[in-house]
Amino acid sequence: MPTPKFRTSSSKRNMRRSHHHLTPAGMSVCTNCGQVKKPHSVCEACGHHKGKAVLPAKQSASNSEFSAES
Numbered sequence: 001m002p003t004p005k006f007r008t009s010s011s012k013r014n015m016r017r018s019h020h021h022l023t024p025a026g027m028s029v030c031t032n033c034g035q036v037k038k039p040h041s042v043c044e045a046c047g048h049h050k051g052k053a054v055l056p057a058k059q060s061a062s063n064s065e066f067s068a069e070s
Ligand SMILES: [Zn+2]
Pocket: 030, 031, 032, 033, 034, 035, 043, 044, 045, 046, 047, 048
């Protein structure tokens, strides 16, 4: 197995790693409620997709349950 002849300098190493970053996820806006959502997916806030209601809208019941405990 061949071995490198020279040690990679920190400059060259860092230049190589300059591409090792994450890109922000693409986001789209819901046409029904205007909430930011993932593209090609049902809106989590209102349950609409492509202008149709496919899921029941999310209630704030979970928040009230949370406050009832404390
Ligand atoms: Zn929505």
